[in-house]
Amino acid sequence: MIPLALLYALSVKLALVLALSSLKLQGPPTLPSDASHLLNPALASFSIETAFFEEFFGNASAPNRLSLSLLENLKARTGVPAEIRIGGITADSTYWNASQSAALSNFIDSAGALHNTTIGPQFWKSVGLLPHGTKITMTLDLHDLNYEDALLMAKATFEGLVPGQLFAFEIGNEPDQYQVPFTPQSYTAVWATWAKNISTALGIKSPEFQLGATVIDPIWPYDTPGASSALDCVSALAAGADNGHVAKTCSEHTYQYSVCDPARTAVATLPNLVNHTRLAEYLDLWQPRIGAVRQQLGDDAFVIGEYNSVSCSGKDGVSNTFGQALWLLDTILYATSINVSRLYMHQGGPLALQSSTQLNHGGLSFYDMWHPVQNQNGPIQVFPSYSTYLFVGEVLGHSTSLKIANLYPGRQANGSSITTALGDQSAGQLVAYGFWDTSQPSSHSFPTKFALLNLQIFNQTQSGPRPKVEFDISAFRRDQHRPIKIRRLQAPGADVKLSNLTTWAGQSYFSGVATGDLKEEKQQSSIIAVQASEAALVFL
Numbered sequence: 232m233i234p235l236a237l238l239y240a241l242s243v244k245l246a247l248v249l250a251l252s253s254l255k256l257q258g259p260p261t262l263p264s265d266a267s268h269l270l271n272p273a274l275a276s277f278s279i280e281t282a283f284f285e286e287f288f289g290n291a292s293a294p295n296r297l298s299l300s301l302l303e304n305l306k307a308r309t310g311v312p313a314e315i316r317i318g319g320i321t322a323d324s325t326y327w328n329a330s331q332s333a334a335l336s337n338f339i340d341s342a343g344a345l346h347n348t349t350i351g352p353q354f355w356k357s358v359g360l361l362p363h364g365t366k367i368t369m370t371l372d373l374h375d376l377n378y379e380d381a382l383l384m385a386k387a388t389f390e391g392l393v394p395g396q397l398f399a400f401e402i403g404n405e406p407d408q409y410q411v412p413f414t415p416q417s418y419t420a421v422w423a424t425w426a427k428n429i430s431t432a433l434g435i436k437s438p439e440f441q442l443g444a445t446v447i448d449p450i451w452p453y454d455t456p457g458a459s460s461a462l463d464c465v466s467a468l469a470a471g472a473d474n475g476h477v478a479k480t481c482s483e484h485t486y487q488y489s490v491c492d493p494a495r496t497a498v499a500t501l502p503n504l505v506n507h508t509r510l511a512e513y514l515d516l517w518q519p520r521i522g523a524v525r526q527q528l529g530d531d532a533f534v535i536g537e538y539n540s541v542s543c544s545g546k547d548g549v550s551n552t553f554g555q556a557l558w559l560l561d562t563i564l565y566a567t568s569i570n571v572s573r574l575y576m577h578q579g580g581p582l583a584l585q586s587s588t589q590l591n592h593g594g595l596s597f598y599d600m601w602h603p604v605q606n607q608n609g610p611i612q613v614f615p616s617y618s619t620y621l622f623v624g625e626v627l628g629h630s631t632s633l634k635i636a637n638l639y640p641g642r643q644a645n646g647s648s649i650t651t652a653l654g655d656q657s658a659g660q661l662v663a664y665g666f667w668d669t670s671q672p673s674s675h676s677f678p679t680k681f682a683l684l685n686l687q688i689f690n691q692t693q694s695g696p697r698p699k700v701e702f703d704i705s706a707f708r709r710d711q712h713r714p715i716k717i718r719r720l721q722a723p724g725a726d727v728k729l730s731n732l733t734t735w736a737g738q739s740y741f742s743g744v745a746t747g748d749l750k751e752e753k754q755q756s757s758i759i760a761v762q763a764s765e766a767a768l769v770f771l
């Protein structure tokens with residue numbers, strides 16, 4: 232798409248940061264040629280670390296009402312529950328024990344290190360607590376290279392879940408990071424054989440396996456020598472992973488920041504996180520892979536099966552803030568605009584043996600959307616980023632015919648986002664997405680919704696007036712007289728960590744249900760003011 236022309240006014244801010252104060256979005260209002268595929272109703276899904284599943288959802292005799300209520304709120308908006316992937320590093324040391332009475336049991340040594348996890352028949356009753364219709368992706372242990380154990384777990388899952396509930400099996404978590412390294416060929420030899428043999432053993436006829444679950448960032452540019460020998464979805468497919476027609480989807484994991492070691496901890500700051508240029512440049516690395524996977528396995532086949540902002544369990548003051556909520560919103564919308572089908576946000580806790588230099592030890596992760604139980608890192612609480620999933624749920628609504636396009640800063644000729652260096656006048660602070668409902672040909676003429684993000688950081692600790700930007704969407708309105716409706720994602724600042732200060736459409740969700748009066752603005756004007764560290768959903 233041709234970069235959008237824009238009108239802007241400059242106002243000089245402190246520290247020589249130039250910020251826009253108005254932005255007129257340029258038409259035409261018709262569905263852009265680079266619009267995405269149809270948005271998947273389970274776009275905003277979850278990955279739950281296997282060993283922490285009970286901590287999150289409880290069990291049949293002690294369900295975790297907070298977690299379940301938070302998931303029901305999401306389902307109410309789209310009619311389709313968020314999907315749950317049960318996986319993460321502990322899936323590679325999780326075993327099935329048919330005679331175990333506890334739903335889930337973790338073997339933790341006296342030093343606090345988790346050695347392994349066993350699940351028994353009661354585990355499926357815990358899974359059964361999830362909202363009706365929740366699809367499950369189950370990760371089997373590949374790391375031990377024990378086919379019989381993987382088959383046992385697959386069989387227990389297949390029999391334990393409600394018929395039709397299984398979305399897919401994964402075999403192994405992040406196999407590109409195993410200490411004994413796989414090549415695409417050695418991985419594929421095991422993966423394809425197991426997937427085929429498990430399918431035969433369980434009588435599975437259609438492809439029911441999710442390939443990959445790899446995590447190492449693509450080597451860039453993708454034609455660099457060595458890039459194609461990395462283990463990922465594309466190299467595994469090239470090595471024949473789908474020769475037996477078992478691959479349904481392909482998953483890669485994304486974590487742009489990390490606190491696994493001090494060097495990366497220093498870079499994992501709030502201003503780096505809440506920056507469209509940075510996050511779009513990162514996600515753009517996957518574009519060639521997304522394209523190749525969709526071409527081979529279908530439009531809906533590329534998922535980010537595990538992700539969060541800061542690996543090794545997040546960073547206090549960064550990943551548990553309202554800034555994370557804005558990062559999450561832009562990440563989901565941008566990834567969708569480049570045709571990622573679904574994103575599964577990872578929830579769990581720090582693992583003692585993940586890295587010898589990691590920042591976090593014990594409790595639940597600082598990047599979780601909520602803490603379902605009291606733990607070393609604080610009381611039971613919901614974090615600001617939960618409200619982002621409500622925003623996304625209302626973008627989707629009950630429509631199954633929506634397409635998204637990134638209107639600002641827009642795309643380069645090769646499909647990547649326009650960066651700060653290439654002329655994004657807002658330096659990664661202003662982002663606009665349009666949504667077209669393609670159910671009828673006439674609905675291709677005008678968008679039905681807009682998501683407007685102002686990522687400029689405003690902290691609650693900051694004094695002085697809060698900056699704002701006026702977006703002008705007049706070029707996109709079918710009828711200037713019909714009032715537009717606006718719902719906002721708000722907090723007193725990007726550094727806020729409390730969900731009782733975070734609101735979506737005027738309501739906060741600290742107790743798991745909406746508190747406060749629903750706030751929806753109605754206006755005739757096409758000028759929409761969005762404050763620094765705020766996002767708005769506009770219904771045309």
Ligand SMILES: *[C@@H]1O[C@H](CO)[C@@H](O)[C@H](O)[C@H]1NC(C)=O
Nearest residue numbers: 265266267268568569570646
């Ligand atoms: C996304 O998919 C749609 C439909 O398949 C296609 O037209 C569009 O070019 C794709 N976008 C990108 C960035 O590949």
Ligand SMILES: *[C@@H]1O[C@H](CO)[C@@H](O)[C@H](O)[C@H]1NC(C)=O
Nearest residue numbers: 328329330331332333349351
């Ligand atoms: C399975 O669980 C039962 C009951 O807790 C226990 O006695 C048995 O040792 C376990 N089996 C294995 C292989 O760990």
Ligand SMILES: *[C@@H]1O[C@H](CO)[C@@H](O)[C@H](O)[C@H]1NC(C)=O
Nearest residue numbers: 290292293332333334335353
């Ligand atoms: C269910 O959870 C409660 C509270 O954690 C625990 O005491 C009980 O043993 C669990 N039941 C099963 C079947 O795991």
Ligand SMILES: *[C@@H]1O[C@H](CO)[C@@H](O)[C@H](O)[C@H]1NC(C)=O
Nearest residue numbers: 326327338340346347348349
């Ligand atoms: C779990 O780890 C402990 C300690 O290393 C070991 O004794 C036990 O056999 C393991 N359990 C399984 C099911 O592998």
Ligand SMILES: *[C@@H]1O[C@H](CO)[C@@H](O)[C@H](O)[C@H]1NC(C)=O
Nearest residue numbers: 378379424425427428429431
């Ligand atoms: C998979 O099935 C093939 C054909 O039945 C068999 O030769 C092979 O040993 C099996 N491999 C594993 C790991 O079970």
Ligand SMILES: *[C@@H]1O[C@H](CO)[C@@H](O)[C@H](O)[C@H]1NC(C)=O
Nearest residue numbers: 515516518519643645646647
């Ligand atoms: C698109 O081009 C830019 C340079 O203008 C480059 O930095 C980026 O990596 C390219 N993206 C893709 C997906 O090739």
Ligand SMILES: *[C@@H]1O[C@H](CO)[C@@H](O)[C@H](O)[C@H]1NC(C)=O
Nearest residue numbers: 506508509651652658659660
């Ligand atoms: C966002 O990141 C880009 C790329 O690193 C940088 O050039 C730009 O200045 C950043 N924006 C702000 C407001 O810091």
Ligand SMILES: *[C@@H]1O[C@H](CO)[C@@H](O)[C@H](O)[C@H]1NC(C)=O
Nearest residue numbers: 500501502548688690693726
């Ligand atoms: C806001 O606070 C964060 C830390 O919470 C800090 O990194 C950032 O520099 C602050 N930004 C501004 C504009 O004050």
Ligand SMILES: *[C@@H]1O[C@H](CO)[C@@H](O)[C@H](O)[C@H]1NC(C)=O
Nearest residue numbers: 610612729730731732733741
């Ligand atoms: C929000 O929650 C915090 C921590 O529980 C509490 O200290 C504060 O008073 C609450 N604020 C509001 C506005 O309810």
